[in-house]
Amino acid sequence: MHSETKSDLCQYDINLRFSLALQLMGVGGEHAAILTSFLDLPESVKWNRWFNVLEQYTHTAVEEVKVLSQQAAVEEEVLETINDDNYKVEQHKLEDDNPLHRIQASFDMGWQVRSSSNKYGSPTGHALLIGARSKKVLDSIVYNKNCTTCNKHMALTGSFNRLQKHYCLKNYEGTSKSMEAAALVKMLSRAPELNSVSVCTIISDDDSNGRAKAQHVSNGGKLAIHVEEPKFLAGPSHRKRVFARAIYNLASAPVKVSKVTKGLASHLKYCYGACVKRNHKLSAIQLSEKVYDILKHITDEHDCCDSAWCYDIKAKEESKVYNAPKEHRIDKVKDVLTYTQIKKYSTNTHVSNKWSIATIRSTHKRTKA
Numbered sequence: 039m040h041s042e043t044k045s046d047l048c049q050y051d052i053n054l055r056f057s058l059a060l061q062l063m064g065v066g067g068e069h070a071a072i073l074t075s076f077l078d079l080p081e082s083v084k085w086n087r088w089f090n091v092l093e094q095y096t097h098t099a100v101e102e103v104k105v106l107s108q109q110a111a112v113e114e115e116v117l118e119t120i121n122d123d124n125y126k127v128e129q130h131k132l133e134d135d136n137p138l139h140r141i142q143a144s145f146d147m148g149w150q151v152r153s154s155s156n157k158y159g160s161p162t163g164h165a166l167l168i169g170a171r172s173k174k175v176l177d178s179i180v181y182n183k184n185c186t187t188c189n190k191h192m193a194l195t196g197s198f199n200r201l202q203k204h205y206c207l208k209n210y211e212g213t214s215k216s217m218e219a220a221a222l223v224k225m226l227s228r229a230p231e232l233n234s235v236s237v238c239t240i241i242s243d244d245d246s247n248g249r250a251k252a253q254h255v256s257n258g259g260k261l262a263i264h265v266e267e268p269k270f271l272a273g274p275s276h277r278k279r280v281f282a283r284a285i286y287n288l289a290s291a292p293v294k295v296s297k298v299t300k301g302l303a304s305h306l307k308y309c310y311g312a313c314v315k316r317n318h319k320l321s322a323i324q325l326s327e328k329v330y331d332i333l334k335h336i337t338d339e340h341d342c343c344d345s346a347w348c349y350d351i352k353a354k355e356e357s358k359v360y361n362a363p364k365e366h367r368i369d370k371v372k373d374v375l376t377y378t379q380i381k382k383y384s385t386n387t388h389v390s391n392k393w394s395i396a397t398i399r400s401t402h403k404r405t406k407a
């Protein structure tokens with residue numbers, strides 16, 4: 039790893055691999071110095087500087103690979119969409135003015151600093167557009183509200199005047215939360231030009247701000263008229279999480295407030311997930327009715343239950359009797375409080391908007407900080 043000049047440093051495969059590994063672990067030059075000194079390698083202190091040189095060098099290559107990989111993913115997504123006979127996506131005709139391929143994708147944003155409830159303070163965030171069928175990244179955006187060079191200059195001189203020319207990392211002004219809608223609008227707007235596709239469906243969490251902005255300017259949004267307004271679908275795993283959070287909040291509340299137990303909460307979460315999975319082709323309203331059947335199920339009314347998730351029905355079909363664990367059932371008459379509390383969440387309509395659940399299973403995963 040010993041090197042005298044920049045080109046020396048970058049021509050050795052081992053140096054590049056070392057630098058990439060550090061980047062993937064989310065650490066930098068300081069850690070490289072510790073690691074190399076511990077391994078008794080020479081000139082370990084120099085790794086502080088060497089890491090920066092290598093990082094800048096690999097950045098260009100990583101960017102190139104990213105672009106190629108995303109282009110290949112878009113091609114794959116287009117092919118899979120055209121050839122999907124189960125869920126047809128209407129395509130433009132060749133004689134149309136705008137024969138872009140229409141594709142469906144899921145969208146989410148992650149921040150480097152964990153947000154708590156409605157507080158978003160992260161200076162950086164990354165957004166991904168993921169193909170609904172290929173499950174591969176089609177487009178990505180990184181937003182950054184800070185730049186060390188700019189910040190230092192501002193702190194020293196009190197203005198941005200006579201700021202030295204530098205590779206500025208700052209590309210976003212505004213709140214961290216607003217990055218999400220901005221990234222979505224940018225990706226939808228550049229998809230036709232960048233990848234010759236039009237994103238007709240977005241599978242996402244219930245971010246109403248993104249939905250409001252991803253409309254034409256005439257409808258109060260930020261999309262230019264030539265960009266298709268996407269239809270929004272909710273990711274099923276997100277819906278399950280919203281429901282489970284509400285029920286588990288009841289379960290961890292004091293007994294005076296709620297008698298919902300952890301066991302009941304866990305059973306409800308299982309039923310909800312299985313029900314959504316089973317009925318994902320239904321409209322939002324139809325699904326609400328189906329989810330309501332879970333409430334009947336825990337009061338021991340199984341007429342509307344489904345053998346896919348209800349053991350009572352399954353046992354009945356096999357002429358057996360199923361004895362459910364006591365905490366999986368509630369008494370509707372004696373325990374009105376618990377019944378009403380769960381009823382509140384036992385429709386799909388308590389979420390802020392009533393999007394249908396995505397029919398194509400999305401790859402929706404929240405990015406951990």
Ligand SMILES: [Zn+2]
Pocket residue numbers: 185186187188189204205206207208
């Ligand atoms: Zn800067």
Ligand SMILES: [Zn+2]
Pocket residue numbers: 335336339340343344348349350351
């Ligand atoms: Zn049942």
